[in-house]
Amino acid sequence: MNATNDVTEQPLAVSLFSGTDDRLNAAAVLVAGAAAIGRPVHVFLQYWALEAFRADGIEANHGLAPEAGADGAGAVRRLAGLGQASWAETLRQAKEIGQVDIEACSLSMDLLQLEQQDLDPLVDGVEGVTAFWLAAADAQVLFI
Amino acid sequence: MNATNDVTEQPLAVSLFSGTDDRLNAAAVLVAGAAAIGRPVHVFLQYWALEAFRADGIEANHGLAPEAGADGAGAVRRLAGLGQASWAETLRQAKEIGQVDIEACSLSMDLLQLEQQDLDPLVDGVEGVTAFWLAAADAQVLFI
Amino acid sequence: MNATNDVTEQPLAVSLFSGTDDRLNAAAVLVAGAAAIGRPVHVFLQYWALEAFRADGIEANHGLAPEAGADGAGAVRRLAGLGQASWAETLRQAKEIGQVDIEACSLSMDLLQLEQQDLDPLVDGVEGVTAFWLAAADAQVLFI
Numbered sequence: 131m132n133a134t135n136d137v138t139e140q141p142l143a144v145s146l147f148s149g150t151d152d153r154l155n156a157a158a159v160l161v162a163g164a165a166a167i168g169r170p171v172h173v174f175l176q177y178w179a180l181e182a183f184r185a186d187g188i189e190a191n192h193g194l195a196p197e198a199g200a201d202g203a204g205a206v207r208r209l210a211g212l213g214q215a216s217w218a219e220t221l222r223q224a225k226e227i228g229q230v231d232i233e234a235c236s237l238s239m240d241l242l243q244l245e246q247q248d249l250d251p252l253v254d255g256v257e258g259v260t261a262f263w264l265a266a267a268d269a270q271v272l273f274i
Numbered sequence: 275m276n277a278t279n280d281v282t283e284q285p286l287a288v289s290l291f292s293g294t295d296d297r298l299n300a301a302a303v304l305v306a307g308a309a310a311i312g313r314p315v316h317v318f319l320q321y322w323a324l325e326a327f328r329a330d331g332i333e334a335n336h337g338l339a340p341e342a343g344a345d346g347a348g349a350v351r352r353l354a355g356l357g358q359a360s361w362a363e364t365l366r367q368a369k370e371i372g373q374v375d376i377e378a379c380s381l382s383m384d385l386l387q388l389e390q391q392d393l394d395p396l397v398d399g400v401e402g403v404t405a406f407w408l409a410a411a412d413a414q415v416l417f418i
Numbered sequence: 419m420n421a422t423n424d425v426t427e428q429p430l431a432v433s434l435f436s437g438t439d440d441r442l443n444a445a446a447v448l449v450a451g452a453a454a455i456g457r458p459v460h461v462f463l464q465y466w467a468l469e470a471f472r473a474d475g476i477e478a479n480h481g482l483a484p485e486a487g488a489d490g491a492g493a494v495r496r497l498a499g500l501g502q503a504s505w506a507e508t509l510r511q512a513k514e515i516g517q518v519d520i521e522a523c524s525l526s527m528d529l530l531q532l533e534q535q536d537l538d539p540l541v542d543g544v545e546g547v548t549a550f551w552l553a554a555a556d557a558q559v560l561f562i
Contacts, residue, residue, distance in 0.1 A: 156321060169407075178440075197336075202321075205387070241497050259447050263455060267428070272417040273560040284555070284556075303525060308551055339436075339466065353528070414554070416559060
C-alpha cells in the first residue's frame with residue numbers, strides 16, 4: 131500500500147488451501163468482511179479447498195479440522211440448524227456486494243484432474259502461481 | 275505501511291483460528307517477538323482458538339496437530355517439563371512488555387455459546403470482522 | 419512496501435510450521451513463484467516443518483493433512499508417479515533462480531533437539547524470532 135491509498139482500498143489476497151467447513155467458513159467471513167468495506171479480494175484455490183468447490187459437492191458436508199472434536203462438531207451443527215449461511219452462500223453474497231475474484235490454481239486442477247466445468251460458478255477462472263502473485267501486489271495476504 | 279513509518283512500528287494482526295497447543299505456541303512466539311520490538315499487535319480469536327481461551331481451561335492440554343505424532347508429542351512434553359512457558363504465559367508476558375490487544379470474534383462467541391465472562395482475562399473484548407479489518411489496516415496479517 | 423518499490427521487489431516472508439507434504443508443496447510453489455518474479459523470500463522453519471527438513475528424511479513421505487482422505491492421497495501419488503518435483507526439489511530450484519533464504523527457528527531447534535548438521539543443506543542457518551521479524555520488514559507474510 132502506498133501513502134495515497136485509503137485504508138479500505140488495500141486489496142486482500144487469500145491463498146485458500148484447506149477444505150474443511152470450519153476453515154472455509156472462517157475464510158468466507160474474512161473475505162466477506164473485507165469486501166463489505168470496499169476492498170478488492172482475490173482468492174486462489176489450492177488442494178483441498180479447490181476440491182470443496184466442485185459443482186456437485188459445494189453444499190455437501192466437508193468435515194471439520196480434527197481439533198473440533200465432538201463438542202465443536204455439535205456447535206457447528208447447532209448453528210447450521212439455526213439457519214446460518216454456508217460458507218458458499220457467504221461467498222456468493224460477498225460477490226454480490228463487493229469485488230471478489232475466485233481463481234483455481236492450475237497445478238491443483240491437474241492434481242485433482244478437474245476441468246473448469248467441474249467447478250461451482252463461484253469460481254471465476256483458472257490461473258498459475260505467477261498470476262496469483264501479480265494479482266496480490268500491494269495486498270495483505272493470508273494462507274488459510 | 276507508509277513511507278514515513280519505522281520498520282518496528284508496523285502493526286501485526288493475527289486471525290487466530292487453531293486451538294492446538296503447537297499452533298497456539300507458534301502464534302504466541304510470533305506475537306511476543308513482534309511486541310518486543312515495539313510493534314502493536316491485534317489478535318482476533320476464532321473457532322477453536324477462542325475455545326482454548328476459556329477461563330476454565332486455558333492452561334489445560336489442548337492437544338497437538340495430528341502430524342506431531344508420538345515423537346512430536348514427546349518433544350513438546352520434554353520441553354514443558356524443563357519449564358518452558360505455556361503459550362498463555364508467553365502472551366501474558368507479551369502484554370506486559372508491549373501493546374497486544376486480544377479480541378474474540380463475535381460470530382465465534384455465538385457458535386460456542388460463550389459470554390465474555392467465560393473467557394480468560396487475556397481477552398480484552400469482543401468484536402466483529404469489520405472491526406478486525408479496520409484494526410488490521412496497514413498491518414502485516416497472519417492466519418494461524 | 420513504500421511508494422518507490424516496484425511490485426516484484428516486495429519481499430515475501432513465510433513462517434512455515436506445517437510438516438505434511440501437501441502444505442509443504444503449497445508453500446514451495448508459492449515461494450518458487452515469488453522467487454521467479456524477482457522477489458526476495460525469507461522462510462522461517464518452525465515445529466513440524468523443521469522436522470521435515472532433517473537431512474536424513476527430507477525426501478521421505480511426510481503424510482498429508484487428514485482432510486486429504488483416500489482420494490486426495492491417491493491424487494498426490496498419481497502426480498508424483500508422473501514425475502512431479504518434490505517440494506524439496508522445488509525449493510532447490512527456487513534457490514537456484516532466485517533469492518530464497520531458509521532459516522530454522524532456534525526455539526524449534528531446541529524443541530526437536532536438532533543441530534544444524536542434522537538439517538538438509540537447503541537450510542541456510544538458525545535464527546530467533548526477532549531476527550525473523552527484522553527480516554520480514556516491509557514483506558508480505560504468510561503462516562503455512
